[in-house]
Amino acid sequence: MSDLSQAVALVTGGAQGIGRTFVEHLLATGAKVAIGDLMNSVGAKTQQELAVKYPGKVLFLPCDVTNSTEFEGAVKSTIQKFGTINLIINNAGIVNESENGWQKMVRINIDGTVIGTKLGFKYMSKENGGNGGTIVNIASLTTFVPWDPIPTYCATKAFVNQFSRSYGRPLHYESTGVKVIAINPGLTDTAIIESAAQGLVKDCDKIRESLTNFIEAHPIQK
Numbered sequence: 001m002s003d004l005s006q007a008v009a010l011v012t013g014g015a016q017g018i019g020r021t022f023v024e025h026l027l028a029t030g031a032k033v034a035i036g037d038l039m040n041s042v043g044a045k046t047q048q049e050l051a052v053k054y055p056g057k058v059l060f061l062p063c064d065v066t067n068s069t070e071f072e073g074a075v076k077s078t079i080q081k082f083g084t085i086n087l088i089i090n091n092a093g094i095v096n097e098s099e100n101g102w103q104k105m106v107r108i109n110i111d112g113t114v115i116g117t118k119l120g121f122k123y124m125s126k127e128n129g130g131n132g133g134t135i136v137n138i139a140s141l142t143t144f145v146p147w148d149p150i151p152t153y154c155a156t157k158a159f160v161n162q163f164s165r166s167y168g169r170p171l172h173y174e175s176t177g178v179k180v181i182a183i184n185p186g187l188t189d190t191a192i193i194e195s196a197a198q199g200l201v202k203d204c205d206k207i208r209e210s211l212t213n214f215i216e217a218h219p220i221q222k
């Protein structure tokens with residue numbers, strides 16, 4: 001989609017952090033944006049704040065991306081409110097390497113992205129009567145750079161990257177008009193960093209030192 005002012009987007013995990021930044025940029029170009037997020041109070045507050053500047057153009061839809069029914073409900077509500085959908089940003093993601101948290105992380109980072117991508121084809125593909133569109137999946141620099149404190153997270157992001165690149169091949173685009181791309185951001189100062197610190201594979205000073213050194217060498221993007 002080259003003219004973002006015509007975009008009707010659903011951004012998962014858009015209540016805060018990188019997702020909220022996507023939402024704000026899209027609104028600033030004239031797009032209409034739905035935010036799909038499971039944090040009800042943060043999502044509602046974000047909608048309220050953004051609606052002051054962009055009345056009628058931003059909608060909060062409570063939704064857990066690992067729940068196909070809820071996620072599909074959010075896509076349908078986006079279409080109902082704005083008339084169509086032509087951009088889905090699968091951004092919702094967490095870091096949790098703990099013994100009782102890593103499977104949840106795999107479900108959100110991997111299943112959530114697969115569900116969102118398949119819904120994108122279902123509702124935007126020309127083969128299904130749609131007008132085509134774009135699916136943007138948020139991976140991470142850790143797709144390419146192995147990082148010792150969060151190995152399972154790195155692998156989920158490598159999945160997201162390769163999954164998106166494979167769906168991005170001409171076979172899919174030519175028949176559907178739906179473009180799939182991955183973005184691999186570097187370390188960014190959001191709530192995910194603090195939340196990650198609780199569930200590292202090894203909670204040792206060496207890892208914290210490695211993070212500190214890394215941040216010093218690569219200034220965090222705001």
Ligand SMILES: NC(=O)C1=CN([C@@H]2O[C@H](COP(=O)(O)OP(=O)(O)OC[C@H]3O[C@@H](n4cnc5c(N)ncnc54)[C@H](O)[C@@H]3O)[C@@H](O)[C@H]2O)C=CC1
Pocket residue numbers: 012013014015016017018019036037038039063064065066091092093094108112138139140141184185186187188189190191192193
């Ligand atoms: N912050 C960083 O350094 C980097 C982050 N990323 C990726 O960017 C994406 C956004 O992360 P941040 O903004 O940094 O984190 P964040 O923690 O600030 O935001 C994540 C958002 O996803 C939502 N979310 C989590 N699980 C969900 C679920 N099951 N259903 C719906 N929404 C859910 C959260 O409620 C939150 O609003 C993630 O996929 C993350 O892996 C990628 C590279 C670097």
Ligand SMILES: CCCCC/C=C\C=C\C(=O)C/C=C\C/C=C\CCCC(=O)O
Pocket residue numbers: 095139140141142145146147149150185186187188192193196197200207208210211214
């Ligand atoms: C030790 C706590 C880690 C918490 C980090 C939380 C989330 C990070 C998410 C990312 O996607 C990070 C993205 C880029 C970092 C890439 C490489 C780090 C390599 C560090 C090193 O070489 O030591």
